[in-house]
Amino acid sequence: MNARMFRGDVRLDAIPADDRGIAYGDGLFETLRVHRGEVPWWREHWSRLRLGAERLGIPLPDEAPVREEAESLFADGGDGVLKLLVTRGAGERGYAPPANPVPTWIVSRHAVPATPDRGLCLHVCATRVASQPALAGIKHCNRLEQVLARAEAERAGADEGLMLDSAGNAIGATTANLFTLIEGRWVAPAIVDCGIAGVCRAKLLPALDADERMLSPAEVEAADAVFLCNAVRGILPVARLGAREWPSHPAVAAARIALSRLHPSFAVEPA
Amino acid sequence: MNARMFRGDVRLDAIPADDRGIAYGDGLFETLRVHRGEVPWWREHWSRLRLGAERLGIPLPDEAPVREEAESLFADGGDGVLKLLVTRGAGERGYAPPANPVPTWIVSRHAVPATPDRGLCLHVCATRVASQPALAGIKHCNRLEQVLARAEAERAGADEGLMLDSAGNAIGATTANLFTLIEGRWVAPAIVDCGIAGVCRAKLLPALDADERMLSPAEVEAADAVFLCNAVRGILPVARLGAREWPSHPAVAAARIALSRLHPSFAVEPA
Structure with missing residues (x-):
């Protein structure tokens, strides 16, 4: 290092x-x-x-x-x-x-981590993100929950783990925030009692005019498109969550174009 | 060090x-x-x-x-x-x-930390111990909750902080487990979804024939005697929690005698 x-x-x-x-x-x-x-x-x-x-x-x-x-x-x-x-x-x-x-x-x-040039496969982790308003949002170094969840995702052969909060709502991935396309609008889980308020997420919320609210796993499954994002890898489209599969979606491509205007590393390669 | x-x-x-x-x-x-x-x-x-x-x-x-x-x-x-x-x-x-x-x-x-030769004054901390079954009981290094709670106790001028779990039950102090005397029996908060299962606590449970169960702050206040314990300082009688005061109690003295038989450092000084 x-x-x-x-x-x-x-x-x-x-x-x-x-x-x-x-x-x-x-x-x-x-x-x-x-x-x-x-x-x-x-x-x-x-x-x-x-x-x-x-x-x-x-x-x-x-x-x-x-x-x-x-x-x-x-x-x-x-x-x-x-x-x-x-x-x-x-x-x-x-x-x-x-x-x-x-x-x-x-x-x-x-080094910049390798990113699969296909949509990600997500695994729903049994390890929850505990409700702790005193620590919610910030990127502190108490990360055993994410370590355990990430190990679960790896054991399942998935690219990333979807984590739920104590109440069973979707909160995000182990290393990325979550956006879902529902009835034509982007929706991100609200970060209130737990979860990390990611920098890329904060950039995308206004850029995509996205809503923040509680989001159930059923709503994630029913969404028309899903992506993860973080400040290291930008937008990562999700292709699979359990039995649910998503083909590529033009709204995700549009979100990537929006992000490319906000950070030069996330420039979109010409198709 | x-x-x-x-x-x-x-x-x-x-x-x-x-x-x-x-x-x-x-x-x-x-x-x-x-x-x-x-x-x-x-x-x-x-x-x-x-x-x-x-x-x-x-x-x-x-x-x-x-x-x-x-x-x-x-x-x-x-x-x-x-x-x-x-x-x-x-x-x-x-x-x-x-x-x-x-x-x-x-x-x-x-060094062995100094122990006040009087009962401890406890402060009820606003920082809760989050419910996280995956990490409950073990003594892991994700301790920001205890750091924040301990800082609260110090600001309040108290000797220790009483921490509640997400549901509002008493779970323990920042560095010690809790025992309460209720209707003639010792009762300790059950360590199920959060909290540390202390080594001294594990020694005392059978020695005092104590019960483990959920314990509300009201029950702690109403208890006839309260002590904290850990493997470094043994049994620490509690004298005050908010407005509630406890005089010294013969059952705490008896518990100290029981502990003195289990570890030579906790030998009881002759009165």
Whole structure:
């Protein structure tokens, strides 16, 4: 992994064992798509990170040096994925947050994951996303639910897992948000008591004039088209959920064109 | 922090940035009370760790070298707290667990925390423990709920926080399990959909012939006596919860005597 890490403004070679990130998953992260060395959605990701930091009471490092270190990983002008992780830093044993934490932060460069050039096959996961309003929406580092659900999807031979909330509504995939086409309108699950409010989702909601509301798995199955989205891979059409199959749909193609105007990495290849 | 850390059988100086413990809280931990260099409840803690590892699909390191390294931290024959943390080890970016993970493990020595020689003051936390059967009972590293709740308790000037589950039942404190004396019998909240099944709790349930069931906050308030317990500090009597106050109760003193027979660190000082 090509990574640089710091505690406050002190560079580290590795993470000290007293880090609250290791102890409690006491941190936040962002994964950003990099296009020719540039990070088009930096501002949006940093805003969500700040929102999460306020919610958890984690002080953020200054934005400028973080961005500088992050961009220096892509000084070759290449494409890729930037991961930014911030933890509450060092702590004594015990849950109580330290009075004056110095955050640990890690920037790392990763390859763009391969995307199948067909629609995705989804598996409905038994592992639910627990209802927890205190943590809903933000991209924190307590991700065992997603780890367990992703393992389920892999065991099922699926590309991704569809996760339900505690009440049994569809909330999203393990690494992506969900959009469904119902009666001619795009509908995304509302992120209220659980789930991650993705940056790509936030971009697409106004672009597609989409609705946010509770969505049952039956409604997902009955939808005319379904796609997943995230800030790393853009829009991923869904082709199958259990016995339900979806052919490609012009509304998904139109959504991809809309997204291509918002981030150059998601440019649509000419048919 | 006096700590030793390993990935598999390779000693590390610090934790590599690709560790899934940092990324996702993808790990488990135990905190064990050490008495004169010995770890009386090692077997019980290792059993719970194994249970958690099976649930999460994390391979455990061999027990013998872990125990050896842990005990070597207390080769001076001292008292203290041993923390043992195991993560799923290195991973590429992404939730999917690696096919053949090599676990990271950390053993560290800590001082026994000071315990007030009076009953504890509890604060009812707004942060709930989410219902998540897949993670209930085990001591995993996704602990943001406890971090937020503990911060609430500190802001309230309380010694500990009483946490409720999603349905509003009392589930325990942020770092300890709960016992209540109701109609002459000890009752502990059942750990079914959330909460940690503590090692000290498991020792006390049979010793006190206690019941396990759902317990409302009103029942806690109405109880004749209340205590918290964990494997580090033993039994901690509760003196106050909001406006409700409890004087010391002979049944709590009797429970402490029962516990003193199960672990030498919890010997009761003569009155």
